[in-house]
Every structure is written in structure tokens, then in C-alpha cells.
Amino acid sequence: MSIKPGTIPPGIYGHNRTMVTPHYAVMPPEGILESRLPGFRGTKVHFHTSPQMGARFAQALLVIEAGGGTNHPREDGLEHFFFVVDGEVSISAGEQEKLLSAGGYAFVPAGAPLGIAAKDATRLIWIKRRYETAEGMALPQALFGHRQDTPRVTKHTDGRAWQYLLGEARMEMDMEVNILSFAPGTHFPFVETHIMEHGLYMLEGQGLYLLGREWHECWTGDFIWMGPYVPQQFYATGWGETAYLLYKDVNRDVSL
Ligand code: UGY
Ligand code: MN
Secondary structure, X not given: OOOOOOOOOOOOOOOOOOEEOOOEEEEOOOOOOOEOOOOEEEEEEEEEEOOOOOOOOEXXXXXXXXXXXXXXXXXXXXXXXXXXXXXXXXXXXXXXXXXXXXXXXXXXXXXXXXXXXXOOXXXXXXXXXXXXXXXXXXXXXXXXXXXXXXXXXXXXXXXXXXXXXXXXXXXXXXXXXXXXXXXXXXXXXXXXXXXXXXXXXXXXXXXXXXXXXXXXXXXXXXXXXXXXXXXXXXXXXXXXXXXXXXXEEOOOOOOX
């Protein structure tokens, strides 16, 4: 059978790896439609999670053309984290501005005017949430860094490393963003079940993710939302190191 150029050949259209449940979601990139937002130039926003899904934060992949971006003099109480997947972009937090390339990241605290200016076609992970103040705690400051310059800490078992991009147990912060890396065949020492929620972006490699009672195959470019108390385990497969970027809400009491 010859297929006319421009037409879609026969095949399976009704199946993919997407899974959205009230407690977690697996979101492969294919099929996530783009949003356009007021105030953003030349930017497609692929929302991965949001309160509409059940999350208490939002995460998206921004696909920005060279020359695109935004400027927000913000008073909205939201804090932002950006991680450069590829490209080159300048990010500003108030008076501070940094040019970032792949692996670079920026934290823009609540109240600081935010600027994004892509120098080249850029893909950025964007995490935002409402900052939760803590009594007696100074507001967090803007922070810029690069994956390569962040120390790798090995914990619990060989073959797994943590990089704390915003630091660990810093009480002025209400979130952590970490890179977790796994040698092939490694996994957590136990199934985790915790109050914190996660937004996970697979940076490289592949593996099997246990979410609740189900195993899900995932690889580079996938997003996973894990709501509070979702039992979770990761088993790295493939031949090289697997790494993911992981948002986690931390350092705050429950509200009753
Ligand atoms: O720190 C964490 O909660 C991490 N180990 N969880 C995860 O990777 N799913
Ligand atoms: Mn976890």
C-alpha cells in the first residue's frame, strides 16, 4: 500500500503511555498541546501539571524562540524555578541577571520581578508555586547555578547520587529541586511513601517507575506528577546513567 505524502499511515492511535489518575500522572511529551500566555513573546507553554490535575504547584516545558521571553514586574506571591534543557537564555530576578546554557538553573523568589530573554531557541523547565512563609524566617534570595557545579552526594546505596540545586534543609525555602542520578540496575532501598509531592522531568536515560501499585516505563523527556503519599520506587534500566530533575515541597508543617 502506498501512503500519500502528508497523510497519516494506518497504525495504533488509541494507545500511548499517558496515565492520569487522581494521585499521580505519567505525561510523555507527545500529545501535550501548547498554551500561549499573555505577556510571553515567541513562547509555547506545555503544561505538565497544575492544580487542575490535583497538584499544589505548576510545572511546564517552555519552548522559546530566539528573541522570545517575558518581563513580569510581579506582586503575585509566586516563586519560580527554571532549568535549561537546551539553548541559551538570560534570566533575571530583580537586579540580578545571568546568561544560562543547558544545565543552568535559576530560582526567582516571590516578589522579585522576573525576566526571560532567549538568545537562541531554548527549552526551559518552569516550576512555580505560591511561596509559603514561615514565622521568623527571612525570605529566600535569588539563586543561579549550573548542574556541573553542584556537588554529587551519594546516599543509602552505591550507584545513586543527589544534587541539591537549591540546597538541602534550608528552612527559608519551601521547596527543593534536586537531580537524582542512577547507574543502570540501581533503585531505591525501599518503596517511598511520603507527604511531599513531586514533579519529575526525565533528563536522560530510562527506567521503570512504580506509582501506587503499577509499574510505568519512562524515558528522556517524560514528566511524572506524584501526589502526596503515592508509593514510589524507581528502577533504572538501559545502558547509561539515568537522571531526573525532581521538585519536592519541604520544610513546612501541615495546615489544619
Ligand atoms: O527525595 C525523594 O523524595 C526521592 N527519593 N523521591 C523520588 O525520587 N521519587
Ligand atoms: Mn520521593
